[in-house]
Amino acid sequence: MPMTITEQIFARAAGKQAVEPGDLVNAKIDMIMCHDVTTPPAISMLKQHGIDRVFDLEKLAVTPDHFQPAKDIKSAELHKRLDTWAKEKGIRHYYPIGKAGVCHALLPEQGHIRPGEVIVGGDSHTCTYGAFAAFSTGIGSTDLAAAIATGQLWFRVPESMKFTLSGHLPHGVYSKDVVLEVIRRIGTDGALYKAIEYVGPALKEMSMEARMTITNMAIEAGGKNAIIGFDETTKQYLEGRLKGKQDYTVFESDPEAKYCFEDTIDCDKLEPLVAYPHLPSNGKPISECAGEVMDQCYIGSCTNGRIEDFRIAASVMKGKQVKIRTLIVPTTPTVWRQANDEGLLNIFYDAGCVISAPTCGACLGGFMGVLGAEEKCVSTTNRNFVGRMGHPTSEVYLCNPATAAASAVEGKLADPRKYM
């Protein structure tokens, strides 16, 4: 029976010859991502239920990120619970502060994501890892507890949607614009319970970092997972990077595999998009934006906080001054160091930006850049829900790193292409 990549991964993980959409399967878990908000409750639950074990010490990667460095006493207590547990259990891949980073940037960078595997994490943006031809999805704390203790979870095999990315991305247009366009077309629940598979020539030209921006936002369309096939770019990224097990299985969708929906994005025709409050599906081409005045610019997050994103932002800001408060948040210590080595941090400093330690922080209205009443923020993050970055009357405008940088320079929503 012809199967998509997602179906083939489930068949393998459930020990079956074949599966089809709708099948309930018990899948073996290959990697679990744990962070400071959803894991401490999972640890407490396991203790309460007397099933306080870890199924495989190699198959967990643990990092505080949402509120790290601790923003207050309560989050310090969450970090203590995570730290005590990770040390007590002897978790092999634990990234305490100094090594810690935004989980979905950190795990791929540190070589914990392998093609063909089933990966879960206590965070909705766990779908990011699908860029590596793996199945990955976000789960809550109870599922996380069950996965940590047993190494397996039940899943309903999702139907797959297919988006073909044709053509080439024009100057000033990035993978963020592609995924904002996808969500604009299908809506924030357009992929509910479904897998989104991306194929096409424009994808082949994208780095792993750019691809991760696309898979990261599958959840903003309600998707269970997003997935991109393995190619030379994937292979090169993984070489010399994988921790522990070096081998992996590459699955490819069968030519006759079934999709419940197919669409093509003509990348040549895209322009930078801005998703207006309060839904990621409210994308508007920058040429139709009316130059709304902003109060803050945020460049970072698991969506667009990797080295490539800072290179893009720095290329726009070089030699200029920002007109609004602008936060630069490298997602991992390695990204921070690299941005420093390449002189990007100096460009941001000279432009008047503030540079932060790796954290999820303000992306979710936690700390380090929270918005006040009626403030507007142009942001490279993934969500612009009511109150997402602070006060319930504040507003978030989602865009690519170049648009964010250009908007910081002008103090209002601005087209980045004139700076490039």
Next chain:
Amino acid sequence: MAKTYVYKRDHVNTDEIIPARYLNTDDAAELATHCLEDLDPEFVNKVQPGDVIVAGDDFGCGSSREHAVWAIQGAKVGAVVAHSFARIFYRNCINNGFYPIELPGAVDKIHDGDEVEVDYKLGVIHNKTQNKDIPFKALPDFALEIINHGGLLEHIKKQ
């Protein structure tokens, strides 16, 4: 008798159900004091044990934070009825032994303030105010089994 709070909109998200500024705790009683705060700041002052939340499509979209379910359970909400649920929230409900009631057209069939009674065995919402019985589709058997055991971890222990 349970009273209903009807929110006639889609995509009620986890940031509205429990804003991230309160995620520095996982204590259900504390989370409950902020339940639906960014959607309806008065909700926690109005809600009585057993009351029912009614909303449109894609309820619970956004974050994987199970804190959203704990806040609702902590506020002693009896049930959430929605046209459809976001995937992770739906799963988190079942894993906590909380029955997510999927009912297309719910915001038109139930009016704000209606008094209702949910019969899970029959799969019916008795709308006392309108004197109507509204059927809903039962959860699949495996999910019911998890709910009947009181949640996923209890279910695993019993297996």
